[in-house]
Amino acid sequence: MKKKIIKHLILFAPLLHFYFPGLSQQTVEYKEPKFHTDWSKPTDYPDRIILNFGQNPSEEINITWRTSPEIDSAFVEIAKASGDPKFWQNKKTILANTEIFDASEIATAEVIAHYHSLEIKELEEETIYAYRVGDGERWSEWFQFETASTNPEKEFSFLYVGDAQNYILELWSRLIREGFKTAPEAKFFIHAGDLINSAHREQEWHEWFTAGGFIHSMIPSVPTPGNHEYRAKDSVEMVAKARSLSLQWNPQFTLPKNGPEGLEETVYYMDYQDTRIISLNSNKDLEIQAEWLEELLKNTEQKWIIVTYHHPMYSASSGRDNPTLREIWKPIFDKYKVDLALQGHDHSYARGRVSPGENILEGVNLLDQTGTVYVVSVSGGKMYEVGGDWTELGATKDRSGENIQLFQVITIKGDHLFFESRTAIGELYDSFELIKTENGPNKFIELRAKAIDEKIESDQN
Incomplete structure (x- = not known):
């Protein structure tokens, strides 16, 4: 396989050089991007927002996200979604669980963060919900998800x-x-x-x-x-x-x-x-x-x-x-x-x-x-x-x-x-x-x- 790839590169290198004169055969290589050391650090704004289902997806959803450790309290706001942009007037605001993540002494991790999570139960089946997460002042955008049906035959x-x-x-x-x-x-x-x-x-x-x-x-x-x-x-x-x-x-x-x-x-x-x-x-x-x-x-x-x-x-x-x-x-x-x-x-x-x-x-x-x-x-x-x-x-x-x-x-x-x-x-x-x-x-x-x-x-x- 490696021999085939090298053979193809050799065959096409002259064409690459013809159409791109500044490109020599020696420069045909892939360069990975470099990331700033602070690129992956948490801030006061929510990031890494992710959904997981609970055991029963027709009525349970779990929401998790991350902030800097300065954010001690965090909330989920959730409401039934609709075409009306003021759907949020029927929202519920729920305090999330917050845990410290201290990997400051672990090589390649070297970070301190707060992770916030909430397991929401007793939702209605086959319903689109909108939610956002934040600390009361700094909020994410509104996202949407749909609960499962209880109809076993639904596609x-x-x-x-x-x-x-x-x-x-x-x-x-x-x-x-x-x-x-x-x-x-x-x-x-x-x-x-x-x-x-x-x-x-x-x-x-x-x-x-x-x-x-x-x-x-x-x-x-x-x-x-x-x-x-x-x-x-x-x-x-x-x-x-x-x-x-x-x-x-x-x-x-x-x-x-x-x-x-x-x-x-x-x-x-x-x-x-x-x-x-x-x-x-x-x-x-x-x-x-x-x-x-x-x-x-x-x-x-x-x-x-x-x-x-x-x-x-x-x-x-x-x-x-x-x-x-x-x-x-x-x-x-x-x-x-x-x-x-x-x-x-x-x-x-x-x-x-x-x-x-x-x-x-x-x-x-x-x-x-x-x-x-x-x-x-x-x-x-x-x-x-x-x-x-x-x-x-x-x-x-x-x-x-x-x-x-x-x-x-x-x-x-x-x-x-x-x-x-x-x-x-x-x-x-x-x-x-x-x-x-x-x-x-x-x-x-x-x-x-x-x-x-x-x-x-x-x-x-």
Whole structure:
């Protein structure tokens, strides 16, 4: 792959030099931006405003933001939104919780801030709310969000991305914004780990929040931690070869606290209409999570089960297999018929599945009986080559690709789940459909070829 890229640069260098005389072959390189040391420091004005759902998104929303430590008291003002610009006359003003974040002695963090958060409950279902945050004098703009419906059959979509991690502000920003442009009505955003590269580095977290901008403030995030969210925070941990969860993780996200003890806000679930969304932590305590997951799925009544975690059950790249994860978690996925597993880590794309039965032919379409569908995707600028054979591991890899930034739009409508993977410029890259059958395995329909053929035909006309 590297040889191919170098070969292409050599081929096109003369053309670049012809059209851009001031550009020599030696200067064809990428330069990362430099940030001022105070760029990521908090001020008296709210920043890093982010939404997370509670366990029940039809009536719960969690709001979190940051200020300088001079702001001791902070509030959320919230009201039902309307077309009337004076909707705020019916607002409620609620005092938020405030906690000190002191990482002044931690290298790469070196910051003191106040994080403010509020868990709002007893909201009305399927309702658009507007809110702003501030200290009573310095306020953010008004943002809007919508609560979930209690109608299990109501159609909804959400977005999913793999590792942002590297070149976050300069390259990941275009990806997340294209995702929002493509699916502006998405109800939440799953981030499958490695949101940043260095767990405690304040600048990278600021890049992540800046890249997403108002998207974080309007579409609730569902983050799961990757291995890069775990790093030694000081010399003591480095000597002991220990790793700590990013110091910023718990203060800056307010997630459901319904997971196993000791894994709060990294292992959790929420029920969005007829879909149970489960975040697992593939970095540690796999067996503890297995026990918790078994109990959770045993009592799950939702039609669809979607699980997200970082390290893939089936890897997209060579030499990155996770057999322990597969040994401990996969039997539970199989037993309780998990529909979809959304993963990251491998910086390439792969999509495949386990099949519990024989294929059946129905009309002109091949409707495949299928078990869990596994997806690995990457959204940032760091890329690996694809590799690895799933067949010897008991699964089928249906699609793979490399060197491409992707976001995914997933739509659930009754017994149908539609999956689309799109590039950073919005082009369709991969798609499929899952259909629920009564008491049997899902039916799987490969849509990618059909969708691309239709686009080609449309372009020709």
